[in-house]
Amino acid sequence: MNEEKTPLWRDERFWQMAGQVLIVIILLIIISYFGNNLNQNLEQLGIKFGFDFLDRPASFNIGDKVITYQSTDPYSKAILVGLLNTLRVLLIGIILATFLGIMIGIGRLSDNWLVRQISSIYVQTLRNTPLLLQLFCWYFAVFLKLPKIENPLTFLNSIYLSNRGMDIPWPENTTKTWLSLALIFISIIVSLLLWWKRLKLIENEAKSGKNLLYIILGLSVFSLLILIFGLDWKIPQLNAQIGFIKGGLNLSPEFATILFGLTFYTAAFIAEIVRAGIQSVDKGQTEAAKALGLKSGLILQLVIFPQALRVIIPPLTSEFVNLAKNSSLAVAIGYNDIYAVANTTSNQTGKAIEMLLIVMTTYLIINLIISSIMNIFNRLVQIKER
């Protein structure tokens, strides 16, 4: 009523706010103390803080690279090469781990005894051993034990598997290749549009839309032909005498190790999330679907899984983020991810703090992007209340 007359020290809101301000001040004092301490130490050692070293030539070489890179390129480019290597592992790893995880998770609930046991053993072993150990195991016990390069495993005379990695045919960087890729891309878009139109036809006018189906089929054959003949494929060629494979794309054992390690490790966690998600759906849903006469595959696909997704996606996000962070273990098996390159850079330049900041910010941005994409998915699968 007469609120204005309440003295300040008896106002509860004042004390709440004052408490918060106090905590902020204490935090800032702590941070500025450490910042000052750091600054002072650096000054004492005669080290200057700054990022201008990024323009200097890196003068070290990188084995795995997606873009062209030479030792004369600046440190910033070396870091970019590392970042692309990290992203390469992340993207493929997240996709593979999700598929594998869903399969194992469903397998854990399978009616088949053997499938259930295998899935269970898979999850228990991979989830309960350290990732670093698994990486060493993949690297030294699997990929480096493949045949030597002089005598590789060969498929169709164009794919080679040895302990120097896998060599596969890869299109060359020419205008012809890019033109063909553009054509394929366009035909995929056109096909999708036609498919959508056909669905509309079926829904609205009750027509079969067969003609459109034929056009889509024709487009697919066309794309396939372009894919095979239009691109400038470089087929790897083995020179057994000097132990060298020329041409094509080499996927190094280090890349394979970090990819397999992360995929199999994360899939074990995803499997458990999927299992929990499926079990969270009420049993009545399965029984109702059965009563309607749906087959068990269709029940899972149409009834259970869409509802399970609501429970699955939030923890899945944190598994993806974990995968991103765990990829920094690549340094142990010699894969040049951003952390490994940053390590080398900080060692050659002595700019440890600057490089730590760069790497931390990079991982932070990557993970925030992952989280926001997953949040969009999450919003899509949640129940829409009307």
Next chain:
Amino acid sequence: MFKNKGNFLLLTLLILVTALTACTQPTNTTKTETKPTATNSRLDTVKTRGKLICGVNGQLPGFSFVDQNGQYSGMDVDICKAVAAALFDDPTKVEYRNLSAQERFTAVQSGEVDLLARNTTWTISRDTSVGMEFAPTTFYDGQGIMATKASGVKSLDDLSNKSVCVQSGTTTELNLTDQMRKLGLSYIPVVFDDADAIYAAYQEGRCDAATSDRSQLVARRAILPNPGDHVVLDMVLSKEPLAPMVVNGDSPWFDTVKWVTFSLIQAEEFGINSKNLATFTNTEDPSIRRFLGLEGQLGTDMGLPNDFTARIIKHVGNYGEIYDRNIGKPFQLERGPNKLWTEGGLLYSPPFR
């Protein structure tokens, strides 16, 4: 309500600004005082602590290696022991920290280790921009290449399009890049953080060759399953003077490590070793008397016991003994440039005067 909030924010800001300025002011004034002087040098820190914290490799036979009993041995380890012997008359008063090539400089910068004796090459950038201070070179090395006999690699040209195992963050990584760039050849570097991983991968045939300091290659070859199948090529890619180091800007501590290292060399030049040390106690030679602290105040003046050289020789021996014990006998490696200057080598100590 809104007005109140605005006032509140203003007040908060005011408090923050005063707090921050209060924080920065005193540190600004103390900055000049914290320059290391004789009173707050690491030398005193180590003396009060009663033991030396020494950063070593720990994975390199001949330089620093942990044996089956958990005991450290090697050239670098003996440098740590020499410093401990000089300070405490007890070579066991050392705590070893295994550091990777990546960690080593940060460990010195942050003061985690007092001294780094970790087969580290002395370069201008490490000495200046990285903030290190290098003691005299304890081992003159050069970069070499090890390859399997079967690979037929005989020179750098043969490494074209081959893969080479190398340790990240080392000068060898940079030298190899430079040399191959000069020849205009491409090669595939396989870079590991861990020395053990390099040779494990090399052994499995992941790389056609491995590159590192020659002494390291020789030592590593000896512990490969079939040493006879591998050759350390007869060429030297670069100069690799390996030296112990301390942090920049701490003269008393730097002087200690520097002169402990020199005393090892000087002792050999005088012909004093751990066995005949006792016979020198009543020597007439004034320079030896000064060196052993029987005369003058060389040790006391730098804040060390006056007989610090005698302690070092008693517990660790002179340079020649250290070399033979760790490198010469086990790996049959000639001393080469690591001989005394009087015998045509590069080891030379300024006078103890």
